[in-house]
Amino acid sequence: MTQAKNRQILLAARPSGAPTAENFDLVEREVPTAGPGQMLLRTLFLSLDPYMRGRMNDGPSYAEPVAVGGVMTAGTVCEVVESKLEGYTAGDIVLAGSGWQDYALSDGEAVRKLDPDAGPLSYALGVLGxxxxxxxxxxxxxxxxxxxxxxxxxxxxxxxxxxxxxxxxxxxxxxxxxxxxxxxxxxxxxxxxxxxxxxxxxxxxxxxxxxxxxxxxxxxxxxxxxxxxxxxxxxxxxxxxxxxxxxxxxxxxxxxxxxxxxxxxxxxxxxxxxxxxxxxxxxDHYADFPAFFSEMTAWLKDGSVRYREDMVEGLETAPEAFMGLLEGRNFGKLVVKVAGPSS
Amino acid sequence: MTQAKNRQILLAARPSGAPTAENFDLVEREVPTAGPGQMLLRTLFLSLDPYMRGRMNDGPSYAEPVAVGGVMTAGTVCEVVESKLEGYTAGDIVLAGSGWQDYALSDGEAVRKLDPDAGPLSYALGVLGxxxxxxxxxxxxxxxxxxxxxxxxxxxxxxxxxxxxxxxxxxxxxxxxxxxxxxxxxxxxxxxxxxxxxxxxxxxxxxxxxxxxxxxxxxxxxxxxxxxxxxxxxxxxxxxxxxxxxxxxxxxxxxxxxxxxxxxxxxxxxxxxxxxxxxxxxxDHYADFPAFFSEMTAWLKDGSVRYREDMVEGLETAPEAFMGLLEGRNFGKLVVKVAGPSS
Missing domain, CATH: 3.40.50.720 (NAD(P)-binding Rossmann-like Domain)
Structure with missing residues (x-):
């Protein structure tokens, strides 16, 4: 982890029509350090979903838009690198919303620990998420x-x-x-x-x-x-x-x-x-998530639900993959594999 | 009632766009005679409602269209003239769907007796109906x-x-x-x-x-x-x-x-x-009608609901009044007074 940089993909400019490469900006920043009550997360998997197109627009909707110059939002599966937050230790795998970047700080808000034995980790961004x-x-x-x-x-x-x-x-x-x-x-x-x-x-x-x-x-x-x-x-x-x-x-x-x-x-x-x-x-519906999770886990286990991922590799592929998603070029749930777990 | 005729307003032709006088035909027929299990109804009030425009069109909808040459459909308040139907006697006031005509036979299907003391009879076509x-x-x-x-x-x-x-x-x-x-x-x-x-x-x-x-x-x-x-x-x-x-x-x-x-x-x-x-x-909702009726009766009685009728006189005025309804020319619930009760 020495010398590691934090690559981030920013919203460079709001698209008019279909997003293009010019709407994204890949930058390298220092990896931040966890302060008290924080943990440092390293992104393993990044989810690309159609709703993100809406976040690239300005104007009122059900969620805040991504700011121009801000990191693109996304659900992620992350590994805890370092924790000064009670309840989390290095090596934990969590579901987070840390966006299109390698590293992020978190105070635990809207983060959920994942059971690494419940199935492939990336499923938490798809069929189990x-x-x-x-x-x-x-x-x-x-x-x-x-x-x-x-x-x-x-x-x-x-x-x-x-x-x-x-x-x-x-x-x-x-x-x-x-x-x-x-x-x-x-x-x-x-x-x-x-x-x-x-x-x-x-x-x-x-x-x-x-x-x-x-x-x-x-x-x-x-x-x-x-x-x-x-x-x-x-x-x-x-x-x-x-x-x-x-x-x-x-x-x-x-x-x-x-x-x-x-x-x-x-x-x-x-x-x-x-x-x-x-x-x-x-x-609006997360109160019902546990019921869903237990049913879906059973359906996956007994084979009554099948699931296909369209996995692309490398954070830098995210913009192109996302543009393809909006045109139906993906085949299955689109996920970016950003990094492997440390152990 | 001797020499009485049954005036009927028929759908003469299906309108294209706004209905005109040419889409309606006023004819005089013999007053029918009640057979066993039937009663003869005389129309007192006739309701004109926007949904009737849909019944003038051909093609599938939630209800059958009026046939060309058929009597225009409508909810009515009628007096029973003669009854060979158990449970009804001459002089009863009923809510029926006997359409744009002076007289109609009924077997009691979709007919409901009205309490003449519950309020003005025509309210059964409006605020209480x-x-x-x-x-x-x-x-x-x-x-x-x-x-x-x-x-x-x-x-x-x-x-x-x-x-x-x-x-x-x-x-x-x-x-x-x-x-x-x-x-x-x-x-x-x-x-x-x-x-x-x-x-x-x-x-x-x-x-x-x-x-x-x-x-x-x-x-x-x-x-x-x-x-x-x-x-x-x-x-x-x-x-x-x-x-x-x-x-x-x-x-x-x-x-x-x-x-x-x-x-x-x-x-x-x-x-x-x-x-x-x-x-x-x-x-689809008539199972809930009794609850509505008792609440609305109370609201009318204590003045918390007010009601205005736009009453026109004479069956022959129905086409013109209906054309006006579709243009918003009525002011309040449009009702045609066809005849007074016999006593």
């Missing part, structure tokens, strides 16, 4: 699936969608995935056990989706927005539920799509079909 | 108002909106109405006790609405859609609820509004503010 929990809450609390219902999941091979669909299968639903390549669709049906998966890039996507949902749609788990959402709306059944988790198709948009304004069409469907449309942000 | 119940369910079951919250109600002087706002006041909310004339706004604040009422036809409507909601909007009771909805969305607070009851601004539309497509803006608000948007159709 925020994305898996997001899938679980949105599907079960808002969607409330019943056996025999049809559930459509967008971004079906991704960190959230893959888990949504597998839980829906466990609940006895017919599950239709939507993904962006034939390989992803094959994975979703053959490995994850969805009943069908439709490629939204196909010219006849809307027809394929309709054919895949002969009994209509009872739950649409919304991760993407855009053309997928427009194809879903006419297929929704009376009493259908739409947990709104994300809208990745719009995150890089610099203007609203061309008209006509389809809002009245959506509202008319909401009215006449008695739809429930509900947005949620996962950090 | 479907519109009042719609206000109650949408606000209380979906909106779930809490004291101190801000509730915005569109079509605030109308049959539903006027009741929504008054119940919200009873629950301790700040209530902001939206209506279409200065006279309606004065009525809403001075007679109904809303805190503020804003005229959506004013050029600076969106600014006025924002000024009227300094703490944002916690519940938006949606009756109209259109420009009012667009002005509401940016003012919604985190956790706001939108019961979707109607969209009268769009009922006569022949095409979607010009772009851009604002759907992503709405969905982004739903997501980041964790909004609940829920449509409902009142006939």
């Amino acid at each position: 925020m994305p898996g929990f997001t899938a679980y809450i949105g599907l079960l609390h808002i969607g409330q699936p019943k056996a025999g219902e049809t559930v459509v999941v967008s971004a079906a091979s991704g960190a959230v969608g893959s888990v949504v669909g597998q839980i829906a299968k466990l609940k006895g639903c017919r599950v239709v995935g939507v993904a962006g390549t034939p390989e992803k669709c094959d994975y979703v049906t053959q490995e994850l056990g969805f009943d069908v998966c439709v490629n939204y890039k196909d010219a006849d996507f809307a027809d394929q989706l309709a054919a895949a949902c002969p009994d209509g749609i009872d739950i649409y788990y919304e991760n993407v927005g855009g053309a997928v959402f427009q194809a879903v709306v006419p297929l929704l059944n009376t009493w259908a539920r739409i947990p709104v988790c994300g809208m990745i198709a719009h995150y890089n948009a610099t203007a609203l799509p061309e008209g006509p304004d389809r809002t009245p069409l959506l509202m008319r469907n909401i009215l006449t079909k008695r739809l429930l449309v509900r947005g949620f942000i996962i950090f | 479907m519109p009042g119940f719609t206000a109650y369910i949408g606000l209380l079951h979906i909106g779930q108002p809490k004291a101190g919250e801000t509730v915005v109600v569109s079509a605030a002087s109308g049959a539903v909106g006027s009741v929504v706002g008054q119940i919200a006041k009873l629950k301790g909310c700040r209530v902001v109405g939206v209506a279409g004339t200065p006279e309606k706004c004065d009525y809403v604040t001075q007679e109904l006790g809303f805190d503020v009422c804003v005229n959506y036809k004013d050029a600076d409507f969106a600014d006025q609405l924002a000024a009227a909601c300094p703490d944002g909007i916690d519940i938006y009771y949606e009756n109209v859609g259109g420009a009012v909805f667009q002005a509401v969305v940016p003012l919604l607070n985190t956790w706001a609820r939108i019961p979707v009851c109607g969209m009268i601004a769009h009922y006569n539309a022949t095409a979607l509004p010009e772009g851009p497509d604002r759907t992503p803006l709405l969905m982004r608000n739903i997501l980041t503010k964790r909004l609940l948007v829920r449509g409902f159709i009142i006939f």
Whole structure:
């Protein structure tokens, strides 16, 4: 650790549209020293997730934006290098939110110790962490699936969608995935056990989706927005539920799509079909995390939930990997391996 | 009753856009005779409501359309003229759905006896009937108002909106109405006790609405859609609820509004503010009608809910009155007085 530097990736400038390399800045700083009540964390794994695009924008949202010149935010799995904080000792592995950097100080706020024997450490950033929990809450609390219902999941091979669909299968639903390549669709049906998966890039996507949902749609788990959402709306059944988790198709948009304004069409469907449309942000729900964690651990153990990571190596790869995530170039949960544990 | 004819107003042709006189046909038929298990009803009052515009269209919705050449549907208050149906005798007053005509046969299905001493008979078509119940369910079951919250109600002087706002006041909310004339706004604040009422036809409507909601909007009771909805969305607070009851601004539309497509803006608000948007159709909720009826009867009696009817006379006035309803020309609950009781 002697001579170590702390590499940080900063938000260099706010993007207009899709982020580019110019929006990020890789700098080297001194590794900080833990003061009383602090510990020094070293990043092992860094999670890249679509919500981070929103943090690059200014303006009010559910969370503070990253400041220009600030370190990009991210969930991380870290090793405690040095601790002057009660309850933590060097070598502990923790889940933190220390961002796109090698090292960070922490006072223990919003940090949770991980059990290194509970599974691969990086799973705490995916199927056993925020994305898996997001899938679980949105599907079960808002969607409330019943056996025999049809559930459509967008971004079906991704960190959230893959888990949504597998839980829906466990609940006895017919599950239709939507993904962006034939390989992803094959994975979703053959490995994850969805009943069908439709490629939204196909010219006849809307027809394929309709054919895949002969009994209509009872739950649409919304991760993407855009053309997928427009194809879903006419297929929704009376009493259908739409947990709104994300809208990745719009995150890089610099203007609203061309008209006509389809809002009245959506509202008319909401009215006449008695739809429930509900947005949620996962950090409101952590009281239910223990129940999720124990169920998901069991599902992983008995093989009823499978999980795929798209692991890239090196902190410096994070900007490019993140840009790819926004275009659907990842395949599985995108994680950056920043460093190995010290022992 | 000798020589009486049964005047009926038929759907002559499906409207494209706003209905015109040509879409209706007034015909005279023989008064039918009650067979075994039937009773003959004579219409006293006929309710005109925005939902009827939807029944004039073809195509799937939550209820069957009126057939071309069929009698226009409506809720009615009727007197039993003759009964061969157990439990009913001549002179009984009933709530029925016998439509735009003087007489109708009934087998008692979807008919309810009214207590002539419970208040003016026509109230069963308004504050004590479907519109009042719609206000109650949408606000209380979906909106779930809490004291101190801000509730915005569109079509605030109308049959539903006027009741929504008054119940919200009873629950301790700040209530902001939206209506279409200065006279309606004065009525809403001075007679109904809303805190503020804003005229959506004013050029600076969106600014006025924002000024009227300094703490944002916690519940938006949606009756109209259109420009009012667009002005509401940016003012919604985190956790706001939108019961979707109607969209009268769009009922006569022949095409979607010009772009851009604002759907992503709405969905982004739903997501980041964790909004609940829920449509409902009142006939799903009649199990709760007795609770509503007893509460509303008490509120009317003690003066905490006030009610205004816009009463027009004569079955033949119904088409013109209905066209006016869709343009906001009524002031209060629109009811057609078709005939007086026989005694």
